[in-house]
Amino acid sequence: MAPVQARLDAEGRIVSADAALLALQHEAGGAADGMLAVPALAALVRLVRRLQIPISRAIEVADGTADISMWVQIRPAEDSGIALSIIDWQRRSRRMPGGEGAGALERDGGWPWQLDTQLRFRAVDVDADRLGHDAPQPGEALTGYFQLDTGSKETDFAMPLMAALALRVPFNGQTGRLRAKQGVVYQLSGEPLFDAGGGWTGYRGHALRIEDEAGGAAAGDARDASLFSPELAQRLDQALRPPIDRIIAHASTISGQLEGPLRQDYADYAADIAAAGRHLMALVDDLGDLQAIERADFSTLRETIDLADLARRAAGLLTVRASARQIRIQTPALGERVMALADERRVLQILVNLIGNAVRYAPPESRVWVLVDEEGGRARAIVADQGAGIDPADHARIFERFERLGRSGDGGSGLGLYISRRLACAMGGDVTLESAPGQGARFTLDLPVSTSR
Amino acid sequence: MTVVNDPGRDSCQAGGGPSAYLARRLMADVRHSADLTALADGAPRRWSDGLRAEARFHLAAMTNHIEQAIVPAVTDPPIAALLARLGPGYCRRAIERQLGVLSPDFIGHLRRRAAMAMLLRQAEDGRFHRPAPALEPPAPDAPHGEALARLTLAEQDWRAPMLLDAPMPADLPAEPFHELAWSVAALLVQGCERLMDGDDAGAVKMIAPATQRVIARHDEAAGAIGLARRFARALPPEARFSLAAAALADARLLPFAALAECETSLPIDAVIDALLDHDDAPRHALFRLMRVDDATVFSAAERLAPLTGGGRQDDEALALFVEAYRRVEPAQAGRWLEDMLRPPALADKLALMGAAP
Numbered sequence A: 001m002a003p004v005q006a007r008l009d010a011e012g013r014i015v016s017a018d019a020a021l022l023a024l025q026h027e028a029g030g031a032a033d034g035m036l037a038v039p040a041l042a043a044l045v046r047l048v049r050r051l052q053i054p055i056s057r058a059i060e061v062a063d064g065t066a067d068i069s070m071w072v073q074i075r076p077a078e079d080s081g082i083a084l085s086i087i088d089w090q091r092r093s094r095r096m097p098g099g100e101g102a103g104a105l106e107r108d109g110g111w112p113w114q115l116d117t118q119l120r121f122r123a124v125d126v127d128a129d130r131l132g133h134d135a136p137q138p139g140e141a142l143t144g145y146f147q148l149d150t151g152s153k154e155t156d157f158a159m160p161l162m163a164a165l166a167l168r169v170p171f172n173g174q175t176g177r178l179r180a181k182q183g184v185v186y187q188l189s190g191e192p193l194f195d196a197g198g199g200w201t202g203y204r205g206h207a208l209r210i211e212d213e214a215g216g217a218a219a220g221d222a223r224d225a226s227l228f229s230p231e232l233a234q235r236l237d238q239a240l241r242p243p244i245d246r247i248i249a250h251a252s253t254i255s256g257q258l259e260g261p262l263r264q265d266y267a268d269y270a271a272d273i274a275a276a277g278r279h280l281m282a283l284v285d286d287l288g289d290l291q292a293i294e295r296a297d298f299s300t301l302r303e304t305i306d307l308a309d310l311a312r313r314a315a316g317l318l319t320v321r322a323s324a325r326q327i328r329i330q331t332p333a334l335g336e337r338v339m340a341l342a343d344e345r346r347v348l349q350i351l352v353n354l355i356g357n358a359v360r361y362a363p364p365e366s367r368v369w370v371l372v373d374e375e376g377g378r379a380r381a382i383v384a385d386q387g388a389g390i391d392p393a394d395h396a397r398i399f400e401r402f403e404r405l406g407r408s409g410d411g412g413s414g415l416g417l418y419i420s421r422r423l424a425c426a427m428g429g430d431v432t433l434e435s436a437p438g439q440g441a442r443f444t445l446d447l448p449v450s451t452s453r
Numbered sequence B: 001m002t003v004v005n006d007p008g009r010d011s012c013q014a015g016g017g018p019s020a021y022l023a024r025r026l027m028a029d030v031r032h033s034a035d036l037t038a039l040a041d042g043a044p045r046r047w048s049d050g051l052r053a054e055a056r057f058h059l060a061a062m063t064n065h066i067e068q069a070i071v072p073a074v075t076d077p078p079i080a081a082l083l084a085r086l087g088p089g090y091c092r093r094a095i096e097r098q099l100g101v102l103s104p105d106f107i108g109h110l111r112r113r114a115a116m117a118m119l120l121r122q123a124e125d126g127r128f129h130r131p132a133p134a135l136e137p138p139a140p141d142a143p144h145g146e147a148l149a150r151l152t153l154a155e156q157d158w159r160a161p162m163l164l165d166a167p168m169p170a171d172l173p174a175e176p177f178h179e180l181a182w183s184v185a186a187l188l189v190q191g192c193e194r195l196m197d198g199d200d201a202g203a204v205k206m207i208a209p210a211t212q213r214v215i216a217r218h219d220e221a222a223g224a225i226g227l228a229r230r231f232a233r234a235l236p237p238e239a240r241f242s243l244a245a246a247a248l249a250d251a252r253l254l255p256f257a258a259l260a261e262c263e264t265s266l267p268i269d270a271v272i273d274a275l276l277d278h279d280d281a282p283r284h285a286l287f288r289l290m291r292v293d294d295a296t297v298f299s300a301a302e303r304l305a306p307l308t309g310g311g312r313q314d315d316e317a318l319a320l321f322v323e324a325y326r327r328v329e330p331a332q333a334g335r336w337l338e339d340m341l342r343p344p345a346l347a348d349k350l351a352l353m354g355a356a357p
Helices: A018-026 A041-052 A104-111 A158-169 A217-223 A230-255 A264-293 A307-317 A319-324 A344-361 A416-426 B016-039 B048-074 B077-086 B091-096 B104-123 B144-158 B172-195 B201-219 B224-233 B237-249 B251-264 B268-276 B280-289 B295-308 B315-326 B329-343 B342-350
Strands: A004-007 A016-018 A055-063 A066-076 A082-093 A113-116 A121-124 A147-148 A171-179 A185-194 A200-209 A303-306 A328-330 A341-343 A367-376 A378-384 A428-436 A441-450
Touching: A016 A018, A018 A055, A018 B172, A041 A066, A041 A082, A041 B201, A041 B315, A055 B295, A113 A185, A121 A147, A147 A217, A158 A171, A158 A185, A158 B048, A171 A344, A185 B048, A200 B048, A230 A264, A264 A416, A264 A428, A264 B016, A303 A344, A307 A319, A307 A367, A307 A378, A319 A328, A319 A344, A319 B077, A341 A344, A341 A441, A344 A367, A344 A378, A344 A416, A344 A441, A416 A428, A416 A441, B016 B048, B016 B104, B016 B172, B048 B091, B048 B172, B048 B201, B048 B295, B077 B172, B077 B201, B091 B172, B104 B144, B104 B172, B104 B268, B104 B280, B104 B295, B144 B224, B144 B251, B172 B201, B224 B268, B237 B295, B251 B268, B251 B280, B268 B280, B268 B295, B268 B315, B280 B295, B280 B315, B280 B329
Parallel strands: A328 A367
Antiparallel strands: A004 A016, A004 A082, A055 A066, A066 A082, A113 A121, A113 A200, A147 A171, A171 A185, A185 A200, A303 A341, A367 A378, A378 A441, A428 A441
């Protein structure tokens, strides 16, 4: 295609322009002899007028149902106007970036998908007819569509997607079972996507259907049995805890400038190190708990506890974190008592997790309620927040291991709710969720009531 | 820490007395820890996701390459059997767990290399894709033609698909190659000893000579940095400025840095560091010294913005950068160069004596 040319006057009004550009101008609501109205082009023209230098850049312009990718060269003209030249004008239907047709990609290695940073599908270039089952919908979480395979034994433990996600690197060989059709297994491979600023924007890859596995759901259940052998978990704990402790201590000393003044950016780096260390330590804690609760001989104490008192203590532990976000935690009134039969340390752990999640995901300056009551022989602690809420379709999934509902970078490991629920079940109770988008979340810890006072 | 890799000495430019010297030592250690953390974890402050992924890929791929050179060179059957048990790709996974073995100098080199590779990769994609390169292949009989063609091929290796299990030629300068090769050797020895439950089965005796042979075969002049130097030296001095601007327009930092090295005597590493500095002043001075025109400065600033770690990256910031560049006089740039060329060791000695440098 020949270059699309235009001349603008010193004010940025169109003096002359080729038909293709005039069509774009019309689409953007501008007049044929008016100021250039295509936003991306107009911004570049303003820059050229200001700096009086030629600027060349690739830009994308929306046009009806298509995107136009173009390489634009804009330069000051001798008559104090602006000369605009567009080469490499490519019109693309609005589908997955880089989008080859699904047919070709299926032949090459599966159907293509693209995920955002929350691991939600952004675009899928296939339909149900072609797949033989429902295609994922834009916005649907990858982990909602696929149940990702975690392997079963220490030697077999492999979750390539999660490993690659942490490193922002390509992965392959991640198997996943369709949640809607458990017998259908896919192998996923993908590569990270970055924006012009080097920021990670998601993943792009292919899903290749592999042989349907005999046993379907049963095979999946077997694979879910355990992540780590007790020996590995113990070694991990022993190996990681001391050095992480030292990293946190030293980094905190440096970031606090306790040994003397330091340039602020270096103090900030040290604060980063300390924060990363604390996150790692929390993960070690979670993995230790995970290993413990998945042992066949795991048991909890059955003692009489005051659920209201534990709720107040758990909230107290999180006061500083809540204050930092101007979140107010409303706890059971002093003197209120609800007696339950459970393991005090484990109940405190569950409540800290539930209240901590509420503080983490609720909006700043909001309120978190911690209530307790007793009904029908059951003692309950309820943690409610004013956050974004959770889609009912995700309610079961949120209690799965490593399930983050697409969230990342907030310090969570995706293990807390899984562990909390397992602990509650081990004490003859449960953790349940009531929530809907926009209506906050309400987690309930349910335990056997104690008749002792 | 040895005197050789003492970061307080190597990076000292500013003087300021013994306490300042010690403070710089501490800062260098903190910065190195921060770099290692950024590479191993997720702190986005100084290493963007893209830069970290690129650095990790280069480290893994070059480690694979060196491992694949050392392992077959070990002929002792028991040790060879142990190495086989470790399996291919052992070192790239092991080095991720022990990034602390890598020196500040090596991490610095890796960061520069990753930044150069990231820009090359960007140039092929999206917003920065140019329909035609500015640094044109020269006529076949041009003196720098072959060097430029070989450099272009070497740069292609740097933007290979980011597969962590694939090898990439470790076309490093001698010092970082030496360090990476011995790091790989140490990891292999450690891996063998673990398999033997701590028993020394002669792994060091067998792996060390194999590593020495690999190091002896390494030719730093055949790597991308060596080729860039050869390309720059083959050019007549009057051609340096126009080709430097063309290289910058193509986001090819390595040929630009090699040309700047010839012109200013600043080493390539220092040129790249100046381009990636969080402060605009070094970039302004360098561009002025290389007589880069305003339009190329604009496009270079646009591409470098994600890597410099400072400030905004929008068009207003770019316009301010160009406007500030216009105010930088050649004499001012010359003074910056004089400061940069001052022997660091002399500046350190003066600082230790408490005298103004």
